[in-house]
Amino acid sequence: xxxxxxxxxxxxxxxxxxxxxxxxxxxxxxxxxxxxxxxxxxxxxxxxxxxxxxxxxxxxxxxxxxxxxxxxxxxxxxxxxxxxxxxxxxxxxxxxxxxxxxxxxxxxxxxxxxxxxxxxxxxxxxxxxxxxxxxxxxxxxxxxxxxxxxxxxxxxxxxxxxxxxxxxxxxxxxxxxxxxxxxxxxxxxxxxxxxxxxxxxxxxxxxxxxxxxxxxxxxxxxxxxxxxxxxxxxxxxxxxxxxxxxxxxxxxxxxxxxxxxxxxxxxxxxxxxxxxxxxxxxxxxxxxxxxxxxxxxxxxxxxxxxxxxxxxxxxxxxxxxxxxxxxxxxxxxxxxxxxxxxxxxxxxxxxxxxxxxxxxxxxxxxxxxxxxxxxxxxxxxxxxxxxxxxxxxxxxxxxxxxxxxxxxxxxxxxxxxx
Ligand code: GLV
Numbered sequence: 001x002x003x004x005x006x007x008x009x010x011x012x013x014x015x016x017x018x019x020x021x022x023x024x025x026x027x028x029x030x031x032x033x034x035x036x037x038x039x040x041x042x043x044x045x046x047x048x049x050x051x052x053x054x055x056x057x058x059x060x061x062x063x064x065x066x067x068x069x070x071x072x073x074x075x076x077x078x079x080x081x082x083x084x085x086x087x088x089x090x091x092x093x094x095x096x097x098x099x100x101x102x103x104x105x106x107x108x109x110x111x112x113x114x115x116x117x118x119x120x121x122x123x124x125x126x127x128x129x130x131x132x133x134x135x136x137x138x139x140x141x142x143x144x145x146x147x148x149x150x151x152x153x154x155x156x157x158x159x160x161x162x163x164x165x166x167x168x169x170x171x172x173x174x175x176x177x178x179x180x181x182x183x184x185x186x187x188x189x190x191x192x193x194x195x196x197x198x199x200x201x202x203x204x205x206x207x208x209x210x211x212x213x214x215x216x217x218x219x220x221x222x223x224x225x226x227x228x229x230x231x232x233x234x235x236x237x238x239x240x241x242x243x244x245x246x247x248x249x250x251x252x253x254x255x256x257x258x259x260x261x262x263x264x265x266x267x268x269x270x271x272x273x274x275x276x277x278x279x280x281x282x283x284x285x286x287x288x289x290x291x292x293x294x295x296x297x298x299x300x301x302x303x304x305x306x307x308x309x310x311x312x313x314x315x316x317x318x319x320x321x322x323x324x325x326x327x328x329x330x331x332x333x334x335x336x337x338x339x340x341x342x343x344x345x346x347x348x349x350x351x352x353x354x355x356x357x358x359x360x361x362x363x364x365x366x367x368x369x370x371x372x373x374x375x376x377x378x379x380x381x382x383x384x385x386x387x388x389x390x391x392x393x394x395x396x397x398x399x400x401x402x403x404x405x406x407x408x409x410x411x412x413x414x415x416x417x418x
Contacts, residue, residue, distance in 0.1 A: 055383075056360040056376045057339050063134070063366035070220045071133040074249075075362045077307075079212035084306035084314065088337030091314030095346045096405045100392030108388050109395050110381070114331070114354055115201055115276050115297060117173045120150030122396060123344055123380050125373075126305075126335045126356035127177035127203065132160035132228050134366040140169050141365060145373035147172030149381070154203055154356065157190070160224075162231040167197035175201040177280065179208065180265060182258045186236055191273045193232075202273060203300060207281030209261060211253040212308035223248035266294045278333070281308075283318040285325035288332075298331045298353075305336060305358050316347060320406075323351030341383025348396060349404040 044061040053059065064072050078085035110121045125146045132138030139161035146153035147170060154175040155166050163176060176194035181187050191202060216222075221243060224230070229239035244251035258265075269277055276297030282288055283301055291299050301322050303312045312318075315336035323332050331353035338344060338355050347355050357380065364372030393399050 053375065054379075055340070056357075056364065056379050059360060059363040059367045059372060059376070062368075063363035067134065067366050070222055071225075072366075073216035073220055074130070074214075074222055075128070075134065075359060075366075077214045077216035078305060078310070079214060079307055080310040082306065082310070084303055084310050084312055087314040088303070088306055088316070089314075089339065091317045092337055092340075092343045092346060094407050095316065095350075097342075097345075097391060098403055098405055099390055100403070103392035103394070105389040105392065105394055107394060108385050110385055110388065112354060112396055114152060114333075117152070117200060119152055119173065121381050121384065122348060122352075122354035123338075123377065123384065124152040124333075124354055124356045125154055125361055125377075126358035127154040127156035127175075127205075128358050128362045129156040129158035130160050130224060130228065130230075131156075131362065131365060133225060134362050135369050137369055138365070139166050141370035142361060142373050143169045143172060143174065145370050145377060146174075148374060149377040151377065152200075155194075155199070157205075157232060158230050160228045160231055162234070163190075163194045163197040163199060165231065167199075174199050175203050175278070176275075177203045177205060178269075179205055180258045180261050181238070181256050183256075184258075186233070186238065188272050189236075190232055191269070191275070195273055195275055199275070201276045201278055201297065202269065203278045203280045204266065204269065205280050205304070206261070207302070207304050207308045208253065208257065209259040210257075211247065211250040212304070212310070213250075214247065214307060217247035217249060221246065221248065263290055263294045266291075266296065270295055280335075282322060283312060283315065285321050288322045288325035292326065292329050296330060298333060299326065300356065301332060301334045301336075301352070302356075303336055316343070316350065319347065319350045319352060338380075341380055341385070341387045344380065344384045345387040345391065345399060346404055348399045349401060350406070351401075 044064060112119060112122045125142060131142060135141060139155060139159045143153050143166045152173045152175055154177050155163060156177050157179040166174065176199040178191065223243050224241045231239065233239045238256060241248045241252045266277060278298040278300050279291045279296045280300035281302050281304060282291055282299045283303060288299060299322060301315045301319050303315055315334050319334055326332050332351060333354050333356060334347045334352045335356035335358055338357050339360060344355050360376045361373050364376040391403050
């Protein structure tokens with residue numbers, strides 16, 4: 001199928017004694033880089049000067065300096081202990097490479113197709129809410145940068161620009177992230193508007209019957225600033241968020257979002273739209289099978305940037321289980337913790353058809369507007385291409401399971417086909 005690439009599975013010796021014969025790098029515990037320097041939301045690197053930015057993580061410290069605390073905390077924070085937030089990064093750092101050498105890598109093609117749409121690279125923009133809190137141009141800037149990079153932008157239901165406004169920025173392949181409201185008329189209307197505005201798929205968020213407990217938002221009494229609104233809902237009297245005793249967003253979700261959402265609603269959605277539906281928030285084999293059975297066009301392995309249920313595994317750790325359960329019947333994508341081109345490669349090696357990047361886009365938007373988002377996409381692209389070259393891969397189809405070693409491999413393991 002167009003979206004799959006070969007996964008030459010490793011054949012492992014299951015005997016644990018294999019460990020004693022393993023090459024050193026297979027045995028050794030790698031010290032996760034992320035834990036040494038603090039993960040996504042923890043201690044930040046010193047802010048780089050704008051001209052000196054050399055990786056996407058450096059935008060976060062600049063965003064922290066620039067943004068009001070309430071806005072920065074909303075983007076940066078995650079649920080409760082933020083264990084999953086750290087783990088989304090650290091799990092990537094526990095995956096190592098098995099690069100191949102002496103392969104002609106003078107030409108590298110990283111183009112791909114997603115749901116039949118040709119894009120420049122397997123790196124896409126995840127939905128993140130309320131982008132005008134980060135920068136006055138908000139979703140407009142993100143849409144332009146994604147389009148210029150030749151990739152897909154996913155617009156959040158809770159955007160501060162409407163589907164029509166984002167469409168007016170010009171051509172581009174765009175998906176629409178959907179929250180299902182209690183009032184299904186609202187949902188029907190919105191999905192139709194997205195379809196009319198040229199959006200190509202619905203990314204249905206399924207991990208948010210209630211909002212996760214984000215303590216920074218509770219302390220800050222988070223609320224959307226009064227000069228902004230959730231533009232997709234403006235005419236429906238649902239565009240504003242009332243001040244609450246804790247998180248205004250949590251109260252908004254409790255009041256408006258449908259907790260009864262179930263698989264039958266995935267079917268229902270298919271009766272109101274012909275757009276393909278990506279189920280966003282699957283992290284188990286069981287739900288993967290149900291997604292296939294209920295007509296999903298694809299799955300996004302996501303833990304909502306660690307903002308919902310804390311102590312779920314990192315998405316990169318859950319990916320292989322989902323990929324195996326999908327049995328090639330639908331494409332599997334991933335978001336969560338992708339900060340390096342090496343992360344993109346690791347996700348593809350474990351079976352992802354592409355990845356989505358969230359917080360780095362918002363922090364770059366805050367730091368430098370459209371140019372920041374463009375730079376994030378460019379840096380990830382360049383790093384990914386370099387990883388391909390140094391691993392001996394010239395096309396995405398060349399990336400295989402044999403190019404990486406995971407923790408569970410290290411526990412079991414010795415590739416029998418060395
Ligand atoms: C929005 O989707 C959020 O997680 O805050």
